[in-house]
Amino acid sequence: MDAFPWLDAAIIVALILLNGVFAMSEMAIVSSRKPRLRAMANGGSRGAKAAIGLAENPGHFLSTVQIGITLVSIVNGAFSGASLAVPVGQRLSASFGLRPETAENIGFGLVIVVITYLSLIIGELVPKQFALRRPENIASLVAPLMAGLTKVLTPAAWLLERSTHFVFVALGQRHSADQSVTEEELRSVVAEAETAGVIEEQEHAMITGVMRLADRQVRGVMTPRGQVEWLDAGDSDAEIRAALVATPHTRLLVAEGSVDMVIGVIQARDVVAALIEGRAIDLRALARPAPVLPDVIDAVDALAVLRDAEIPIALVHDEYGHFEGIVTPADLLAAIAGAFRSDIDNGEEAAVQRDDGSWLLSGSMAADEMADRLGLDLPVNRDYQTVAGYLLSEMRHLPETGEALTVGDWRFEVVDMDGRKIDKLLVSRA
Template sequence: MNLFQHLSLLALLVLAAGFLSLTEISLAGARKIKLKLLAEAGDERALKVMQLQAQSAEFFAASQIGLNTVAILGGILGEGALRPYFTAWLSFFYSGPGIDTIAFALSFLFVTILFILFSDLMPKRLAMIAPERIAVAMIGPVQIFIRLCRPFSWALNLVANLLFRLFGVETTREDRITFDEISAIVEAGAQAGVLQKQEQHFIENVFELESRGVSSAMTMRDNVVFFNLDETEDGIRKKIANYPLSKFPVCDGVIDRVIGYVDTRDILVRLLNKQSVFQLNESSIRTALIVPDALTLSELLDRFRATKETFAVVINEYALVVGVITLSDIMLTVMGNWGGALDEDKQVMQRDDGSWLVDGSTPASDMKRMLDLKALPEEENYETAAGFMMYMLRKVPKPTDSVEYEGMRFEVVDVDHYRIDQLLVKRVPSDPSQL
């Protein structure tokens, strides 16, 4: 064969190796979510790609057979075909005893660079740009190639599986998607401008409903406004005027004896119908949903959906009321402060000197996000910033008590009846002289 024929055959081998590299990376990198979307749009090739991913051992065996065979043939062909031409070219400059060795090295280097550039580097970079689109486009030729290599790939996989069993290696791919992976995707979308920052918070907060307890969003016991069963007309009027709430628990003397609750809309209807507004009886008191404080916000949302209620009284293991919570409280947990950042909610405020004032009732997850902390110690043991301090201090808090964590000092600023109202958080300088 002449030089043109040798180069043409070498080019075909390079293209064959490039095709195998392109398909190998695209099939490995194609994401199932995008493939499912393509399949739902009517592209049957996407289903074939997903089936091949589920049984990928046969394809990878065939791919390696093809790549190694082509690489060996390319090396043999390239070295044998190009060395005489490199020898003739070198003879114009050098005619010593090592001319054949130099020609061999140059032909080997030329063929190696050719395969690396056009059969490995460029195809793989192209495959990483759009793996799903390339995998779908190439699935037909890939299936034909797999059939051709099936006897050899079956034998290779048999040996490989025996070795995996011998060394106890698990070969089953785990496709479970975790919250951290979804959060990373959402964050990447926000950084790319696909999602707004507020939308990123919404999505993350929705997933946090599964881990956050009801106590992180409820109105605490000390702040619950309730009607006594024998509440006077004047007392009911003042509470409705002073506390713009839509629902008030009704209790028999003390908050732990909950009878039910009153919806102020019922009172408005009575007022419009010119009926007695302030009679607390069976007709005006609704049955309250009682839930344990061990529930997560996601579980409470299911309870609200099942009972068609939007108000619940939260009790602890001793049947004592620890707070009340509404559907609106859960929605506010998801939305945060609508239209603004979390620090505008006055729960976490950054001061001019770089320190933060944190309300004790701030959910621990919100405080962690605002302070840019990756994690808090033993987060399952508390729900709020105050709970974090109580857990870290291991004692009843008092003003000026402080703890240090991850280069930050958390100091108790205000305490009301053993309850932490506010924290001061500031970074600890690495240089002690700056303290």
Template sequence: MSLFEAILIITALILTSAVISSAEISLAGARKLKLQVLANEGNEKAKQILALQASPGRFITFVQIGLNMVAILSGVIGESAITPYLKEILVKYTQASWIYPLSSWLSFTFVTVAFILFADLIPKRFALTNPEKVALKTVGIMRFNIMLFKPLVWLFDSTANAIFKLFKISIERKNDLTSEDIVALMDAGAEAGVLKAQEHYLIENIFDMQERTVTSTMTTRENIVFLDRSFKKERVLEIIEKNPHQKLLICDKSIDKILGYVETHNLLTCYMQDDKVSLTDTSLLRKALFIPDTLSLFEVLELFKSAGKDFAVIVNEYALVVGIVTLKDVMSIVMGELVSNEEEQIVRRDENSWLIDGATPLEDVMRALNIDEFPDEENYETIGGFMMYILRKIPKKTDFVLHDKYKFEIIDTENFKIDQLLVSFRKDIQ
């Protein structure tokens, strides 16, 4: 074999190896979501790639067979054709005994460098940059060769499967997409500018609904405005004037004995027609929706949808009322200030400090202050609950807790409840 023929064959082998290497990386790295979109649009090659990804055994087997065959063949050709040529050149300068070993090493180095650079490094880097594009171009070639070498592929694949089975190792590829995966994709999209800040905010809040319980956004028991069934018109009008809510609970002497609720505008309309209106009149009183305090906000939203309600009473395991929640409360977690006109619970005073309402949900504080976690956070839901849990006592003004890089100091309390906190950066770690 002449030198020209050897170089020509090695070049062909490098190209073959480059195709196999790029196909290996691209088919393994092609994003399933993007391929699924193409498959749904009728792209047959995308469907073929998804099939190979679902059962990668045959594909990986052929890749290893192909790469090893090409590598061995190139070594043989390099040794038989290039080494003698290099030896002839070196003989002109010296007759030393080490000429042949040196020629062999030079031949090996030439072939190895050529393969590393042109058959491995460059194709794989290109395939990593454009996985779907390269996969669509090479999937047909790979499927043809898998069929061509089917006996060998079957033999090696079956042997490998038997070994995995012997050691009880699962070889099933799991493509389950978790919420953490989607959040990571979403963060990457926001950093790349694909997602707008508002879109990122809305999607992140939707995932929060799965994690946050209904108690994180409810109106707490002590803040519930209700009417007793025995209240007269003057008392009812006085309460409505001070608390202009759309709906009011009707109770029997206690907040834990709820009879139902009334629409305020219906009640006022009835008072305009008749001074003596019974708060338990069936034309006024509506049946309240009761939900447990363990539900997530997403589950509450589903209940509102199925029940056709936008208002619910929250009860705990002892059947005691702990709060109420409206559809607006739930949606405010997703839409934020777009649907909520209430006073902000977290107010930034300056670059180093914040004023935070004690009833602020822990998730909101973590997001605002960029805190990854709180200690034993499953035991409380608000920043006030965090303070009480850490202090292990009824809180009072000036009590403080150090956590992460912040100092959480109580600046106002009301009836044993933490009303407001001052959060500032810790001086000891600045």
């Protein structure tokens, strides 16, 4: 009986490890996040630059990896059967008294099973799991080697890539997948980042607020007409002083008899300057023009208009030219970071969760914010912006106090009406 071929066994283990390098490289580069690779590349990492190049041409790279894995598997299988089957069979024959032919066949099968098991564990599963833990770092480490190998195997890789393309065409499929990130995926990433402790809860809320703002029309963030404070151009000096003392705002609209006849916007400091200088308060002369926006314009576009305006207040009109409200930077900031207590009527929050898990919601609360809290799906093309508008669209009539409606898993009950406006709702699990 010959000595066991330890050198052959070492070669087989080396081939298994080489297979693991290919598997780990494939998983690391495919699963790496391109923004993080770009950040590493901007920091001077050549490996990250090579990994980006491979990720941008995945078909060529994956063909190269598959060639390597296939060749290693073929060589490993043939070499292990030829070099280890006979020695293992001899030891089985000597130990158990089996016939040489029978022992050799059993030894061959045993070698194949053990090599296959080791190839799966050491050559596939462990390297891939390791690559998923730190994909960008591993991709930067192995990318230069893989890039060089890809160049060497370019002819064979090209043949495999074109063959794969023809199969996709025959199946009526696009060869390249859509790599764009959807809004829902981005929301999921942000939520996972909060769960992992990468960002704080308040940061998560602000990021979500920015995403909601980009989807809102200006009428969804404006101060509605009924809540707009304004001065009549015909008011006396005493009435103007009293109004400025009573208001928390530093800028007010100036109108002629009705808020529909807006002249412009007056700043409190201009009035104070006139009083200090002993001049008469002429609201028409002090009023400055304000831009006019349609109520269907995006909130982000409204922000650009306010940034360039002489006074950061814009008048919002509907399609018929009727005055609907005003929008200010404070309105846009409140849509992102939440309303400031000084701007909340009676200091009441728009949404309060009670001990039993139910919610007390303000009718003026943004509908998309309500949907985020309750896990509801709202139609993309909706013609309402608030919780009150959502309930009206579901009920199809003006409700009365105490009237309730069940939508999905939630029961909406009107607990307070302010005239014809839904003021408060109680939302509980159906």
